[in-house]
Amino acid sequence: MDMMSAFFRRPAAASILSLIGVLAFYVIIGGVNLANLALAASWVNFAANLGIVALPVGLLMIAGEIDISIGAMMPAGSMATAIISGYYGLPIAVGMAGALVLGILVGLVNGLLAVRTSVPSLIITLGTLVGMQGVVLSASVLLTGNASVALTAPEWAKFLFGHLIGGSHQVVVIWWLVLTVLFGFVLHKTRYGNWIFAMGGDKTSARNAGIPTRGMTILLFILSATCASFVGMCQAIQFNSAQVSGGMDYIFNTIVSVVVGGVLLTGGLGTVPGVFFGTVTFAIVNQGIYFTHINRNWANLIIGVVLLIAVAMNESFRKLALHHQPGKTAKASPS
Amino acid sequence: MTDEAPVLELRNVDKSFGPIDVLQEISLKVRSGEVLCLLGDNGAGKSTLIKTLAGVHPPTRGEILMDGKPVQFSGPKDAGDRGIATVHQFGGTFPLMSIGRSFFVGVEPTKGWGPFKVFDRKLANEIAVKAVQSFGITRIDDGDRLVGGLSGGERQSLAIARAVHFGARVLILDEPTAALGVKQASHVLRIVLEAKRRGLAVIFITHQVMHAMAVGDHFAVLIRGALAASFRKGEKTREEITDLMAGGEAMAGLEATLETYMQSHEGHPPPSA
Known part of the structure; x- marks a missing residue:
């Protein structure tokens, strides 16, 4: 019992329960064979691409901000790589650097606007989202006369960013796992993580306590935009081409993953394991439905239900954690 | 002195x-x-x-x-x-x-070296709990508890203990x-x-x-x-201070008005505007 209640007080609890719930639903109602679903490439690849973006967005949200410009940064990253190294034929390293620098620049703009103005970051990044879509489309048409550009990456780049492990799993899965460990370490083990929580809890108090809140905010925006363009870059290398469209799905998909993962939309609370399991849950709902007898069209309904249940669970687990007093666990009602 | x-x-x-x-x-x-x-x-x-x-x-x-x-x-x-x-x-x-994390916001104790410096949760909790307890709040004994779960008085005490520390x-x-x-x-x-x-x-x-x-x-x-x-x-009584704060005469005037109103209206206070 004590172990159970300790589990429920963890911010990642709801996402793990959501995952178990979804799996149970698919097995019982959908007739899924768990052995087939377990590490199926379809959802693992989907989760990896989504997860690399969800991690920094989760950190931003814990710090009390949000970034939806990632929806434009994915195609921006892949187009930058493809135009520089595919259309102009420069070395792939230049194209990759171009994609990442673009991410840094847009993140810098987002971050500077967020700390210099009182405009909510949702609006700021909505602006850069739409703006970057225009830039990417115009640049692509002006420079190449096309909205889709081919790219042939050399062997080493393919190996690092765009080959299929065992013919099925994209190499970005490794990147996702490494980044998860890295983000988890920074958020939960270092002082910088403490700063991020404090910023999301109360920005003014955090600044008065000597935390460089402005620098941290800018850094987090740079991280999210760069991670998004990194995913775009990997996709261009993987699929040997880049398109100006796409990426918009990622906006809502990351927010759902992060929120199911127990991150508080208003900041101050969340975990990296939570975001990880939130992403896995989302990917399994979205891709695992193909393993069931259930019609694909129902997937979004399931996602909606999972989101609401997970948020409700997060809410009640948070109350449980707030009122938890060691040695007083037998108390009936926390009032 | x-x-x-x-x-x-x-x-x-x-x-x-x-x-x-x-x-x-x-x-x-x-x-x-x-x-x-x-x-x-x-x-x-x-x-x-x-x-x-x-x-x-x-x-x-x-x-x-x-x-x-x-x-x-x-x-x-x-x-x-x-x-x-x-x-x-x-x-x-x-x-x-x-409690431990919020106590050390901005001045987190770390252990380890180089890029592997980690937040010393155990030490932070220990110091925070000791600091609060030294102010007589002995009910706080677990630094992992969330600040939001403390009572208002305990939160104030934590903040004061932090400042003093x-x-x-x-x-x-x-x-x-x-x-x-x-x-x-x-x-x-x-x-x-x-x-x-x-x-x-x-x-x-x-x-x-x-x-x-x-x-x-x-x-x-x-x-x-x-x-x-x-x-x-000791130089002034409670009534004198209250009067001062409310602007003295204004308060006395209000009291007089209330008194006369209630006398002429069977003890009912005047309707608030």
């Missing part, structure tokens, strides 16, 4: 925001081991005064002295570094962070008892006395005369941005 320079002193401080004068000719001093109670009704200029003391607003005229020497705060961080700590009504802490010399308490019940408020008052015993200069802002009288050595009443009265412990 009296020839020792006050830890913090304001001399003829004015503060204006554009054409609006919020504070006029404020002179205050507080010595180590003393509690100065700043009394005033809502809108009397208390929060502007606090922000001036805490380095948020520079004074328009007049000077601030620490240990007898004029100082200029470049911001709240600077004032904090010089030992001025402000504790706000709700504790100014982070409700969703653990990090070397505060002047403690500015902004309405620490305003949102608390009777029992919780008495906890906080006891902590104020403990801080005083440890030699801190305490500035206690409140509009609750009873609370002020329980701990104060000096009293200053603020009305419409000016000091209306300044006196020592």
Whole structure:
């Protein structure tokens, strides 16, 4: 019992329960064979691409901000790589650097606007989202006369960013796992993580306590935009081409993953394991439905239900954690 | 004792925001081991005064002295570094962070080396719990508990213990008892006395005369941005202070009006406008 209640007080609890719930639903109602679903490439690849973006967005949200410009940064990253190294034929390293620098620049703009103005970051990044879509489309048409550009990456780049492990799993899965460990370490083990929580809890108090809140905010925006363009870059290398469209799905998909993962939309609370399991849950709902007898069209309904249940669970687990007093666990009602 | 320079002193401080004068000719001093109670009704200029003391607003005229020497705060961080700590009504802490983590926000203890320096959770919890307990709050014994789960009085105590731990010399308490019940408020008052015993200069802002009288050595009443009265412990009664805060005569006039109205209306108070 004590172990159970300790589990429920963890911010990642709801996402793990959501995952178990979804799996149970698919097995019982959908007739899924768990052995087939377990590490199926379809959802693992989907989760990896989504997860690399969800991690920094989760950190931003814990710090009390949000970034939806990632929806434009994915195609921006892949187009930058493809135009520089595919259309102009420069070395792939230049194209990759171009994609990442673009991410840094847009993140810098987002971050500077967020700390210099009182405009909510949702609006700021909505602006850069739409703006970057225009830039990417115009640049692509002006420079190449096309909205889709081919790219042939050399062997080493393919190996690092765009080959299929065992013919099925994209190499970005490794990147996702490494980044998860890295983000988890920074958020939960270092002082910088403490700063991020404090910023999301109360920005003014955090600044008065000597935390460089402005620098941290800018850094987090740079991280999210760069991670998004990194995913775009990997996709261009993987699929040997880049398109100006796409990426918009990622906006809502990351927010759902992060929120199911127990991150508080208003900041101050969340975990990296939570975001990880939130992403896995989302990917399994979205891709695992193909393993069931259930019609694909129902997937979004399931996602909606999972989101609401997970948020409700997060809410009640948070109350449980707030009122938890060691040695007083037998108390009936926390009032 | 009296020839020792006050830890913090304001001399003829004015503060204006554009054409609006919020504070006029404020002179205050507080010595180590003393509690100065700043009394005033809502809108009397208390929060502007606090922000001036805490380095948020520079004074328009007049000077601030620490240990007898004029100082200029470049911001709240600077004032904090010089030992001025402000504790706000709700504790100014982070409700969703653990006691240990919130105690060390910005000054986290770490262990390990290079890029592997990790936050020393065990040490942070230990120090935080010990600091709070040394103020008599023995109910707090687990540094992993979330701050939001503490009672209002415990949160105040945590914030005060934090300020003292990090070397505060002047403690500015902004309405620490305003949102608390009777029992919780008495906890906080006891902590104020403990801080005083440890030699801190305490500035206690409140509009609750009873609370002020329980701990104060000096009293200053603020009305419409000016000091209306300044006196020592025992020089005035509770009624006199309340009258002063409400603007004295105005209050007496209101009481008289109420009295006559109720007599002529079978004991009913007048309908509120």
